[in-house]
Amino acid sequence: MTLPSNPTIDLMHNHVSVRSFSGEPVSDEMVEAVVEAARRSPTSSNWQTYSVIVIRDAERKRRLAQLAGGQDHVAESQVFLAFAADIRRLSQAGSLHGETPAGGLNQAMVSIVDATIVGQSAQIAAESFGLGAVMVGGLRRDPQGVADELGLPEGVFVVFGMSIGWPAGDPLAPGLKPRLPAELVVHHEQYSDDDADELIERYDEELKAFYERRGRNLADAAWSAPVATRSAVRSYTDLAPFLLKQGFTLD
Secondary structure (H helix, E strand, O other): OOOOOOHHHHHHHOOOOOOOEOOOOOOHHHHHHHHHHHOOOOOHHHOOOEEEEEEOOHHHHHHHHHHOOOOHHHHHOOEEEEEEEEOHHHHHHHHOOOOOOOOOHHHHHHHHHHHHHHHHHHHHHHHHOOOEEEEEHHHHOOHHHHHHHHOOOOOEEEEEEEEEEOEOOOOOOOOOOOOOOHHHHOOOOOOOOOOHHHHHHHHHHHHHHHHHHOOOOOOOOOOHHHHHHHHOOOOOOOHHHHHHHOOOOOO
C-alpha cells in the first residue's frame, strides 16, 4: 500500500539525529524563526508552562556539554536550545488574582509535556531549513548544575536540550535507522502485545544489519540487549529531589 505524502511528511520520515556540525554560522533570524514556529505548538489549557533558553556563548555551551556527560556536540553546535518545564508562570498568573497553584503531579506533567511538544516542533522547524539537530536528555544528569548555569528560579527545570547547526556532510548518507515494527507500537482500538518477543527479535536483526552497514559490530540483540541492561539501572537519581526543591510536587 502506498501511503499519501507531502513535504512535511517527507521531512519527518527523513529525520536523523545530527551530532556533527560544519561550523557554518546559523543566523539569529533563523533561530528566531525556529523558536517562533515552535511557540505555535499546542499547550494544555493554554497554560504555556514552558520556557526556551537560547544559548550561543561558547563557554556556556562547553560547560553544558560537560554537565550533560561530556557530549561534545553540545559545545560544537552553533546554537543550543534548552527546553524547560515552567510552572513559575502559574504562580505569576495566580498572584494577579489572589490564587496559589495547587501543584501536584498533573501540573508537573502538564509543564513537562508542554516543553516536550515545543521542543519537537522546534526540531521539525530546524530541519525544514536544512539544519541538523539532536535532542539532549543528558541535561537531566546534573539538574542542579544546569539550573545554576542557566540561572533557573524555583518552578523551572530543563527537561532536555537541543544541539543545532549545519550538518557536516550528508546526514542521510548512512541511511535511516530502522524503528520498532509498527505492529508493536501502533494499536487499534485496544492495546495488544501479542507476538512481542518475535517482533522485538525481528527488530534486533534489522537494527544489527543497519549498524553493520555503518561498520559497527554489535551483539545479535542490537536493541533489546542494551535496553535491558540500561533500564535495569536507575539513572539521574538526583532528579526527583531536585524537582521537589524546585517546587514540582509529585503527589
